[in-house]
Amino acid sequence: MRFITVVLLSRGRLVRNGSRAAWFFSGALLLGAALAQDASSQEGDQPVYLDPSQPVEKRTQDLISRLTLEEKATLLNHDGPDVERLGIRSDKWNQCLHGVCWDRPTTMFPVSIAMAATWNPDRLHEVANAISDEARAIYNLWQQQPGIAAQHKGLIYRAPVINISRNPYWGRIDECYGEDPFLTGRLCVAYVQGLQGNDPKYLKLVSTLKHYAVNNVEKDRQKLSAKVSERMLHEYWLPHFRDGVVEGGAQSVMASYNAINGVPSNINPLLLTEILKRQWGFEGFVVSDLGGVNSMVKGHLKGQMSYEAAVAQSLQAGCDFSDDEYMKFIPAAVRQGLLPEDRLNDALRRVLRDRIRLGEFDPPALVPYSRIAPSVMCSPEHRALALETAREAMVLLKNQDHFLPLDKTKLKRIAVIGPHAAMFTPGAYSGQADRPVNPLQGLKNRAGPGVEILYDKGCGIAPRSNKRSDGATSTQEAASEESAMIKAAAETARQAEAAIVFAGTTEAIETEGRDRASLALPGRQEELIEAVEAANPKTVVVLLNAGPLTIPWAKEHVPAILEAWWNGVEGGDAIADVIFGDYNPAGRLPLTVYASESQVPPQDEYDITKGFTYMYIQGQPLFAFGHGLSYTEFTYGKLELSDQRITAQGQVTAAIDITNSGQREGDEVVQLYVHEVEPCVKRPAEELRGFQRIHLMAGETRKVTFAVRGEKLAFYDESIHAFRVNPGPFQILVGAASDDIRSKAELEVIPK
Numbered sequence: 001m002r003f004i005t006v007v008l009l010s011r012g013r014l015v016r017n018g019s020r021a022a023w024f025f026s027g028a029l030l031l032g033a034a035l036a037q038d039a040s041s042q043e044g045d046q047p048v049y050l051d052p053s054q055p056v057e058k059r060t061q062d063l064i065s066r067l068t069l070e071e072k073a074t075l076l077n078h079d080g081p082d083v084e085r086l087g088i089r090s091d092k093w094n095q096c097l098h099g100v101c102w103d104r105p106t107t108m109f110p111v112s113i114a115m116a117a118t119w120n121p122d123r124l125h126e127v128a129n130a131i132s133d134e135a136r137a138i139y140n141l142w143q144q145q146p147g148i149a150a151q152h153k154g155l156i157y158r159a160p161v162i163n164i165s166r167n168p169y170w171g172r173i174d175e176c177y178g179e180d181p182f183l184t185g186r187l188c189v190a191y192v193q194g195l196q197g198n199d200p201k202y203l204k205l206v207s208t209l210k211h212y213a214v215n216n217v218e219k220d221r222q223k224l225s226a227k228v229s230e231r232m233l234h235e236y237w238l239p240h241f242r243d244g245v246v247e248g249g250a251q252s253v254m255a256s257y258n259a260i261n262g263v264p265s266n267i268n269p270l271l272l273t274e275i276l277k278r279q280w281g282f283e284g285f286v287v288s289d290l291g292g293v294n295s296m297v298k299g300h301l302k303g304q305m306s307y308e309a310a311v312a313q314s315l316q317a318g319c320d321f322s323d324d325e326y327m328k329f330i331p332a333a334v335r336q337g338l339l340p341e342d343r344l345n346d347a348l349r350r351v352l353r354d355r356i357r358l359g360e361f362d363p364p365a366l367v368p369y370s371r372i373a374p375s376v377m378c379s380p381e382h383r384a385l386a387l388e389t390a391r392e393a394m395v396l397l398k399n400q401d402h403f404l405p406l407d408k409t410k411l412k413r414i415a416v417i418g419p420h421a422a423m424f425t426p427g428a429y430s431g432q433a434d435r436p437v438n439p440l441q442g443l444k445n446r447a448g449p450g451v452e453i454l455y456d457k458g459c460g461i462a463p464r465s466n467k468r469s470d471g472a473t474s475t476q477e478a479a480s481e482e483s484a485m486i487k488a489a490a491e492t493a494r495q496a497e498a499a500i501v502f503a504g505t506t507e508a509i510e511t512e513g514r515d516r517a518s519l520a521l522p523g524r525q526e527e528l529i530e531a532v533e534a535a536n537p538k539t540v541v542v543l544l545n546a547g548p549l550t551i552p553w554a555k556e557h558v559p560a561i562l563e564a565w566w567n568g569v570e571g572g573d574a575i576a577d578v579i580f581g582d583y584n585p586a587g588r589l590p591l592t593v594y595a596s597e598s599q600v601p602p603q604d605e606y607d608i609t610k611g612f613t614y615m616y617i618q619g620q621p622l623f624a625f626g627h628g629l630s631y632t633e634f635t636y637g638k639l640e641l642s643d644q645r646i647t648a649q650g651q652v653t654a655a656i657d658i659t660n661s662g663q664r665e666g667d668e669v670v671q672l673y674v675h676e677v678e679p680c681v682k683r684p685a686e687e688l689r690g691f692q693r694i695h696l697m698a699g700e701t702r703k704v705t706f707a708v709r710g711e712k713l714a715f716y717d718e719s720i721h722a723f724r725v726n727p728g729p730f731q732i733l734v735g736a737a738s739d740d741i742r743s744k745a746e747l748e749v750i751p752k
Contacts, residue, residue, distance in 0.1 A: 049063035052366055072345075073331055077090075096159045111427035113173055113177065127385065132194060155206060161176050181237075209253045222258075230721070245280050253284065253287070257292070308332050312338035383434075386570045392693075394574065396563075397628075405580055406580055420439065427546070439572045499535075500540045500579065504543050519547070538559070541558050543562070586628060592624065621739070631666060633660070635661040648724070650710045653706070654706045655705045665698055667696075674713055677729040678726075679726060689706075732744060
C-alpha cells in the first residue's frame with residue numbers, strides 16, 4: 001500500500017501522492033480523490049483519469065466508467081455541487097467578454113463592439129490573451145490558497161458573443177462584433193485562440209461561442225421564433241460560428257433561447273448535431289443558456305412538455321451541459337427510456353475531456369498556465385493594452401476642414417459639456433473597473449496646465465423627473481429644470497474657444513433584456529448639442545454608445561464627430577489623445593448607421609436582403625459600414641489580380657499599393673469587397689471578403705495583398721442544399737469603406 005500525505009491548509013487540503021509527487025488543490029474534496037487514488041494504488045497503479053501520461057480520450061472514458069448515474073447527471077449541471085467521492089469540483093463557469101468577472105477589479109478593456117471597430121484581429125488576440133492570463137491567475141490564486149476569501153471560479157468562460165447586429169435596435173450590440181459575418185468571423189477566431197491558448201496539450205480556458213443561433217432580439221427572447229430561410233441561415237447567420245469552431249477551435253457553444261422556424265435551439269438537432277457536430281466536426285460541448293430547459297417547459301412549449309422530456313430532448317438534440325434540471329431529471333429520463341445512456345456518456349465525454357485538457361486533474365507543475373501569477377491582474381502592461389485598444393477603436397466620423405485635432409498649445413479655455421463627460425459606462429459581462437478614466441478626467445490629464453477646462457453637464461441621458469414632497473412626479477418641473485441646465489451649458493460653451501459635447505447611451509438604454517425604442521439620441525441630448533453649437537460653432541460631438549445613433553442634424557451642422565463607444569478603463573485618456581492629435585484615429589464602423597429609422601425593416605424580418613446592413617441597405621446610410629477618417633491622407637494605386645479567370649475551387653491574389661500621402665503617420669484599414677455582376681439570385685451590392693489594418697509613415701508606400709478564394713464567391717443554393725459559385729463575372733473592389741471604393745478589377749469564374 002502506498003502512503004498519501006494529507007496536509008491541512010486553512011479550509012482546504014493539499015494532497016500529495018508520494019510516488020508521483022502529483023499535487024492537487026481542490027480543498028476538502030481532494031480527500032475523496034486521494035482515497036480513490038489510494039484504493040487503486042493497492043492494486044499497483046493510479047486511476048487512469050489521474051494519469052497525465054495517458055491519452056486524454058482514455059482518461060475521459062476511465063473517469064466516466066467510475067461514475068454513478070446520479071454523478072453523471074451532477075457533472076452535467078454547470079453550477080451543481082461537487083462530486084466529492086472522486087474529488088471533482090463544480091466548475092461554476094464565468095464571463096470575460098472584455099475583462100474577467102470577479103469580486104474585485106480586473107482589467108476592463110473596451111466593449112466588444114468597440115474592439116470590433118479596431119478592425120484588428122491581432123489586437124483582439126492580444127486582449128484575449130491578457131484576459132485569459134488574468135482568468136488563470138485568479139484560478140491559480142485560490143488553488144494555491146484554498147481558504148482565501150475570494151470568488152472561486154473555474155476555467156470554462158462564456159465568451160465571445162458573436163451574434164450579428166442585423167437589428168440596429170438590439171440591446172446587446174455592445175457585446176457583439178457588428179453586422180458582418182466575415183468581420184465577425186475573423187475577430188472571433190482571434191479572440192477564441194487568445195482565450196484558449198496555444199499549448200499542444202493543455203487548454204488555457206474553454207471559450208464559449210454564444211448565442212447559437214439567429215439571436216438578436218431581446219423582447220420575448222425566451223419564447224420567440226425567428227423565421228429564417230435555409231439560404232439566409234447558411235449565408236448570414238452561421239458562417240462566423242463555423243469560423244469560430246472549425247478554424248478557431250472553440251470548445252463550447254451556447255444554444256440560444258429563441259426558436260428557429262418553430263424549433264427551440266435547445267432541442268434543435270439540425271443546429272446542434274447535424275450542422276455543428278457532424279458537418280463542422282465540433283468535438284466540444286454545447287451548453288444551454290441559463291434556464292434553457294425552463295424556457296421550453298415554461299416558454300416555447302408551455303403546458304406541452306414535462307421536465308424529463310425537455311431534458312431528454314435537449315440531450316438527444318445535442319445540448320450536452322445545462323442547469324439544475326439536468327441534474328434533477330437525467331436519472332429519471334434514463335430509467336424511463338427517454339434518454340439512451342450512450343448519448344448521456346457522449347455528453348459527459350465532451351465536457352470531461354475539456355476539463356482534463358484544462359489540467360484540472362494534473363500536477364500544476366505540468367500545466368504551463370499554472371505559473372501565471374496574480375500580479376498580472378490590472379498590471380501596467382494590461383492597462384497600457386487597454387489604452388492602445390481604446391485608441392484603435394476611435395472612429396472619426398466627420399472632420400470638416402480638418403477641424404480636429406485641437407491644438408492645445410493655442411487654446412486657453414475648452415468647454416466640456418454633456419451627460420457622458422463625467423460618467424463611466426462599463427458595458428456588459430466584464431469585471432469591476434480599476435480606476436476608470438472618464439472623458440472629463442482624460443481631457444484634464446492630457447490638456448496640460450495651460451488649458452482651462454470648463455465643465456457643465458447640460459442634461460441627462462434619459463428624461464428627468466422630480467419627486468415632490470407628496471411623492472408625485474412633476475414632469476413640467478423636471479423639464480423646466482433641464483431647460484435651465486441646457487441654457488447654462490450653452491453659456492459655458494460661449495465662454496470657451498472650443499466646446500466638446502459628450503453624448504450617447506448607457507446600459508439603462510441598451511442592455512440585455514431590453515431593445516432600444518429609438519435610434520435617436522435619448523433624452524434631450526440633441527437639443528443640448530444644438531444649443532451648444534449655436535453658442536459656439538467650434539463644437540466637437542463625441543459619442544459614447546454601442547448601437548448606431550441616427551444623428552442627421554449633428555452630421556450636417558457640427559464640424560467634427562468622434563465615435564468613442566464604451567471604451568474601458570482608459571477610454572477618457574484615449575479620447576483626449578485623439579482630440580489633441582497625440583493619436584491619429586483609424587477605427588472603422590463595424591455596423592451601418594442608418595440615415596433614418598424608416599430605412600430599417602421590421603425587427604421580425606430575418607431576411608437581410610429586405611434592406612438590412614450595408615449589403616442590402618435601401619438608400620444611403622448616414623455613415624457607412626467600414627467608414628472612418630484619419631488626420632492624414634491615403635492614396636490607392638491600381639488593383640492588380642494574379643489571374644483574370646478562376647474556377648470555383650481556385651484562388652487569385654489581389655494586390656494594391658497604398659501610400660500615405662499626408663503629413664503625418666497613421667493607420668489605414670484596407671478593405672476588399674466582392675460583387676457578383678450577373679447573379680441568379682439577389683446578391684449583396686458589396687460583400688466584405690478581406691481587410692488589413694496597416695501603419696504607414698508619411699510618404700511611405702506598401703503593397704497590400706489579399707487571397708481571393710473561389711469558395712468565398714459562393715451563395716447558398718437551396719435547390720441543392722449547399723453552397724455553389726455561379727460562373728460569370730465578379731467585381732473585386734478595394735477601398736477605405738463600403739461606400740469609398742478606390743480601385744476595382746473584374747474576375748471571371750469559369751467552369752472547372
